[in-house]
Amino acid sequence: MQAVWLEHQTLSLRALPLPSPDGEALIRICLTGICGTDLELARGYYPFTGIPGHEFVGKVVEAPQVEWIGQRVVGEINAVCGVCEQCRAGRPTHCEQRTVLGIIGRNGTHAEYTRLPLANLHRVPDSIPDEAAVFVEPLAAALEIQQQVQIHPTDRVLLIGAGRLGQLIAQTLALTGCDLRVVARHPRQKDLLHRRGIRLIAEDEILPRRWDVVVEATGSPSGFDLARRALRPRGTLVLKSTYRGEMTLAWSPFVVDEITIIGSRCGPFEPALRLLEQKEVDPTPLLEKRLPLSQALEAYQAAQQPGTLKIVLEV
Amino acid sequence: MQAVWLEHQTLSLRALPLPSPDGEALIRICLTGICGTDLELARGYYPFTGIPGHEFVGKVVEAPQVEWIGQRVVGEINAVCGVCEQCRAGRPTHCEQRTVLGIIGRNGTHAEYTRLPLANLHRVPDSIPDEAAVFVEPLAAALEIQQQVQIHPTDRVLLIGAGRLGQLIAQTLALTGCDLRVVARHPRQKDLLHRRGIRLIAEDEILPRRWDVVVEATGSPSGFDLARRALRPRGTLVLKSTYRGEMTLAWSPFVVDEITIIGSRCGPFEPALRLLEQKEVDPTPLLEKRLPLSQALEAYQAAQQPGTLKIVLEV
Numbered sequence: 061m062q063a064v065w066l067e068h069q070t071l072s073l074r075a076l077p078l079p080s081p082d083g084e085a086l087i088r089i090c091l092t093g094i095c096g097t098d099l100e101l102a103r104g105y106y107p108f109t110g111i112p113g114h115e116f117v118g119k120v121v122e123a124p125q126v127e128w129i130g131q132r133v134v135g136e137i138n139a140v141c142g143v144c145e146q147c148r149a150g151r152p153t154h155c156e157q158r159t160v161l162g163i164i165g166r167n168g169t170h171a172e173y174t175r176l177p178l179a180n181l182h183r184v185p186d187s188i189p190d191e192a193a194v195f196v197e198p199l200a201a202a203l204e205i206q207q208q209v210q211i212h213p214t215d216r217v218l219l220i221g222a223g224r225l226g227q228l229i230a231q232t233l234a235l236t237g238c239d240l241r242v243v244a245r246h247p248r249q250k251d252l253l254h255r256r257g258i259r260l261i262a263e264d265e266i267l268p269r270r271w272d273v274v275v276e277a278t279g280s281p282s283g284f285d286l287a288r289r290a291l292r293p294r295g296t297l298v299l300k301s302t303y304r305g306e307m308t309l310a311w312s313p314f315v316v317d318e319i320t321i322i323g324s325r326c327g328p329f330e331p332a333l334r335l336l337e338q339k340e341v342d343p344t345p346l347l348e349k350r351l352p353l354s355q356a357l358e359a360y361q362a363a364q365q366p367g368t369l370k371i372v373l374e375v
Numbered sequence: 376m377q378a379v380w381l382e383h384q385t386l387s388l389r390a391l392p393l394p395s396p397d398g399e400a401l402i403r404i405c406l407t408g409i410c411g412t413d414l415e416l417a418r419g420y421y422p423f424t425g426i427p428g429h430e431f432v433g434k435v436v437e438a439p440q441v442e443w444i445g446q447r448v449v450g451e452i453n454a455v456c457g458v459c460e461q462c463r464a465g466r467p468t469h470c471e472q473r474t475v476l477g478i479i480g481r482n483g484t485h486a487e488y489t490r491l492p493l494a495n496l497h498r499v500p501d502s503i504p505d506e507a508a509v510f511v512e513p514l515a516a517a518l519e520i521q522q523q524v525q526i527h528p529t530d531r532v533l534l535i536g537a538g539r540l541g542q543l544i545a546q547t548l549a550l551t552g553c554d555l556r557v558v559a560r561h562p563r564q565k566d567l568l569h570r571r572g573i574r575l576i577a578e579d580e581i582l583p584r585r586w587d588v589v590v591e592a593t594g595s596p597s598g599f600d601l602a603r604r605a606l607r608p609r610g611t612l613v614l615k616s617t618y619r620g621e622m623t624l625a626w627s628p629f630v631v632d633e634i635t636i637i638g639s640r641c642g643p644f645e646p647a648l649r650l651l652e653q654k655e656v657d658p659t660p661l662l663e664k665r666l667p668l669s670q671a672l673e674a675y676q677a678a679q680q681p682g683t684l685k686i687v688l689e690v
Contacts, residue, residue: 145585146608154608154632208633293461293469303626311618315638317469318523323630
């Protein structure tokens with residue numbers, strides 16, 4: 061099969077053998093997205109050798125249970141052991157022995173085929189087109205915020221960052237009825253929010269010490285600093301991006317103001333599918349460009365341009 | 376009256392005029408403790424000029440409501456406006472116009488007399504001796520942890536630091552039934568915990584990534600680092616100490632492990648008084664030395680020695 065291969069921070073297009081299912085499902089990829097994590101893997105931010113990619117919609121072509129064959133599916137990215145302390149405590153996404161699709165110890169989806177355990181798969185309702193289903197994984201990650209933090213309808217919520225993930229976070233936060241404002245940098249990002257009636261705010265209009273919840277989705281020290289200043293005492297800072305390297309900051313204000321900081325990663329797929337089915341969320345305007353798998357390297361290049369929204373590979 | 380005076384990082388003993396109550400209660404101090412914050416103020420960590428001290432038990436000698444006169448009281452340290460957004464939202468300890476007894480804009484308790492609004496005072500039940508009542512403020516600060524974080528009886532809880540505040544935190548956490556272990560440095564700290572049946576743990580015995588809740592009460596980067604390594608995915612790190620200056624750390628692991636960090640400061644007085652009345656907590660063994668107010672400077676010296684427990688001034 062044709063696949064993207066990452067090794068020593070170099071991407072290439074290769075012909076590789078079909079994955080052997082070994083008790084898992086073999087899935088033919090239809091669409092697969094390029095995400096910020098893929099770009100960071102390619103830059104060597106995390107060590108990974110293999111096929112990258114973890115956002116996908118595809119069709120099951122082989123499975124240990126025949127009823128799955130032919131099903132259109134999306135898949136959770138953490139393949140877990142089921143027996144470690146984290147799994148048994150109901151935190152499978154933190155499984156100590158986990159492999160992660162296209163990220164840790166498991167080939168990903170920027171290929172014609174991939175494999176995943178059946179337990180990871182979710183059937184996609186017919187009413188959800190591939191162009192929306194390919195966003196289920198990042199949409200689930202956006203919903204992880206509400207899974208972790210109670211967003212009150214009366215809360216003032218500030219979202220910093222309106223890129224690929226930020227747009228989905230904005231759409232899901234808006235559903236809570238909270239008083240949401242978004243800090244966006246690029247005109248296209250602003251336009252997409254504007255079209256959904258989501259209110260923007262300029263950095264210099266952000267009242268300091270007034271926001272109940274701040275979601276930081278830029279992964280930059282300047283975003284973190286802005287978030288810190290905006291939060292009210294006893295407010296909650298949600299970190300939705302990983303931060304490269306180290307960050308230096310004064311900790312006393314966090315203690316004096318009794319701030320809560322919470323890291324947020326993978327989220328629940330079923331609510332993401334429900335919101336797509338109910339059309340409460342529409343990720344499809346984020347789809348900036350579709351390129352065939354054979355042009356994957358160009359697609360990675362395009363995804364790296366600042367302000368670029370979602371680039372998707374067609375397989 | 377006789378009082379400790381702090382100015383330009385220098386402590387002195389002075390004869391000062393009696394505070395004018397101006398609609399507040401005038402309180403004659405009986406016992407007043409020296410706390411880590413007082414030592415930090417004296418070192419110039421925060422800017423403060425005036426009478427330091429905020430842990431006390433005393434008797435009301437003048438008050439706008441006569442029923443308070445003669446009452447033995449302890450007092451909350453934040454004097455608040457009642458009308459700002461924080462006050463109206465039920466977060467008076469974060470009042471935007473607050474003064475703080477012996478810390479921000481208000482003379483404290485290392486003196487013969489102090490003043491506080493009646494709203495700050497709590498009557499001390501007769502069954503609680505002065506030697507216990509003088510610990511109500513730090514005991515309330517310890518209880519702020521349970522006010523912020525649900526400690527499950529099944530939780531593994533690690534407390535790092537067993538000094539003045541750490542000992543009170545250990546006693547209150549032990550009441551939850553959780554599986555508590557304490558990292559203590561000094562033999563006296565260890566002995567006090569041991570006598571209450573609270574279990575110690577050596578640093579090299581701490582299993583990494585296994586603790587549901589870690590309370591950091593040392594205020595040191597090494598304590599923070601130990602806490603970080605001990606926490607399980609989705610665990611909660613309670614910061615119970617302020618940190619001098621800045622700290623540099625890698626943030627990605629907090630996001631990947633979905634850690635919650637929560638700053639914790641002043642706590643509720645009534646539950647602290649209840650626990651003292653029920654004798655569920657006994658702070659009196661922490662009382663290391665009582666010195667008269669006239670020897671306050673020697674008392675500050677003694678309090679600065681590593682491993683020293685509570686030094687109290689008798690007025």
